[in-house]
Amino acid sequence: MAKRRISQQQKRRIADIQQQRRRKAKANSQQKIQQLSGQGLGPEQSGQIISNFGQRLIVEDDQQQLFRCVARQNLGALVCGDKVIWQQAGDGEGVIVALEPRKSLLQKPGFGGKLKPMAANIDQIVIVSSLQPEPNAYLIDRYLVAAENLPAAPIILLNKIDLLSEENRQQIARLEAEYQHLGYPIIRASNVSDEGFDELHEQLKNKTSIFVGLSGVGKSSLIMHLLPEHDIRIGDLSSATGEGKHTTTSSMLYHLSCGGQLIDSPGVRDFGLWNTSADDILYGFKELRPFIGHCKFSNCSHKHEPGCAILAARDAGKISPQRFQHYQKMRQEYAL
Numbered sequence: 001m002a003k004r005r006i007s008q009q010q011k012r013r014i015a016d017i018q019q020q021r022r023r024k025a026k027a028n029s030q031q032k033i034q035q036l037s038g039q040g041l042g043p044e045q046s047g048q049i050i051s052n053f054g055q056r057l058i059v060e061d062d063q064q065q066l067f068r069c070v071a072r073q074n075l076g077a078l079v080c081g082d083k084v085i086w087q088q089a090g091d092g093e094g095v096i097v098a099l100e101p102r103k104s105l106l107q108k109p110g111f112g113g114k115l116k117p118m119a120a121n122i123d124q125i126v127i128v129s130s131l132q133p134e135p136n137a138y139l140i141d142r143y144l145v146a147a148e149n150l151p152a153a154p155i156i157l158l159n160k161i162d163l164l165s166e167e168n169r170q171q172i173a174r175l176e177a178e179y180q181h182l183g184y185p186i187i188r189a190s191n192v193s194d195e196g197f198d199e200l201h202e203q204l205k206n207k208t209s210i211f212v213g214l215s216g217v218g219k220s221s222l223i224m225h226l227l228p229e230h231d232i233r234i235g236d237l238s239s240a241t242g243e244g245k246h247t248t249t250s251s252m253l254y255h256l257s258c259g260g261q262l263i264d265s266p267g268v269r270d271f272g273l274w275n276t277s278a279d280d281i282l283y284g285f286k287e288l289r290p291f292i293g294h295c296k297f298s299n300c301s302h303k304h305e306p307g308c309a310i311l312a313a314r315d316a317g318k319i320s321p322q323r324f325q326h327y328q329k330m331r332q333e334y335a336l
């Protein structure tokens with residue numbers, strides 16, 4: 001009992017400190033806006049947020065020039081990938097005045113379970129798995145469910161294909177066949193043999209993508225490979241203002257030579273492994289989607305009910321036994 005009271009007290013104290021910080025940050029950025037407005041604001045123009053250093057947001061204009069910006073109050077949390085309307089103020093600075101509607105928003109549970117926005121307007125999710133560590137079909141299905149619900153188009157990338165051997169050849173072929181059958185693009189790639197990059201560039205072209213997957217599958221290597229000359233503009237910007245080096249924890253949007261964009265950060269790469277509702281999980285198995293809403297009972301749990309359209313679809317072979325097992329397992333492990 002006593003223990004619990006202390007932890008409640010601590011919680012309140014932490015919440016108070018956070019509240020103070022937010023207030024202070026808000027006051028600082030309001031002050032900054034006043035200062036910038038004093039210099040006279042340019043016309044409204046469109047731009048995209050490519051990174052954020054705390055309250056300072058980096059906006060890129062349509063000519064790919066970068067500006068350090070602050071946002072007007074009440075725009076909510078702005079994140080990497082957001083399309084905004086902003087006004088230039090002085091040299092390389094600006095004020096964000098509006099947020100364009102988002103196509104998608106990637107969020108992550110933060111302090112106290114509250115969802116924290118991470119990145120916006122993602123079109124595609126590249127699910128990276130590899131030959132070593134071995135591909136895990138359950139994890140791939142978990143990411144597919146997350147992608148389908150964002151929504152973003154999933155691409156499955158089988159990395160380290162240079163490690164293909166007599167031992168794993170069959171397993172890999174089976175995995176590929178399963179996802180190809182579902183209509184998901186699947187790319188074999190290797191940072192060692194350079195295989196798959198033409199195909200990958202083709203898929204990433206003119207889209208905004210993120211890479212997700214287990215640690216060790218080669219995400220960092222793939223991203224380095226795609227971005228041979230890392231975007232040094234950000235480093236210049238942060239050292240010029242002494243606002244601290246860009247930390248890899250905040251998201252960053254990069255341009256690819258193929259014309260696509262890549263949003264990256266360790267947080268973004270962890271996307272997809274938290275709770276989802278039972279409805280969202282079902283929706284994420286796209287071969288079952290045509291049967292949603294056709295059960296006899298509107299509150300059907302799809303576990304044992306007579307007249308269940310989902311169980312009937314399984315019995316009719318509309319979903320592979322492994323995928324159905326993953327659907328059930330996911331519901332047990334993640335459904336709220």
Ligand SMILES: Nc1nc2c(ncn2[C@@H]2O[C@H](COP(=O)(O)OP(=O)(O)O)[C@@H](O)[C@H]2O)c(=O)[nH]1
Nearest residue numbers: 159160190191192214215216217218219220221
């Ligand atoms: N054989 C082989 N090893 C790779 C390949 N890509 C990455 N690796 C190795 O796999 C390990 C993990 O790679 P890393 O990019 O850090 O993975 P991350 O944790 O997903 O970012 C490193 O030792 C890499 O050298 C590949 O295509 N083939």
Ligand SMILES: [Mg+2]
Nearest residue numbers: 216219220221
């Ligand atoms: Mg890494």
Ligand SMILES: [Zn+2]
Nearest residue numbers: 295300302308
């Ligand atoms: Zn049902």
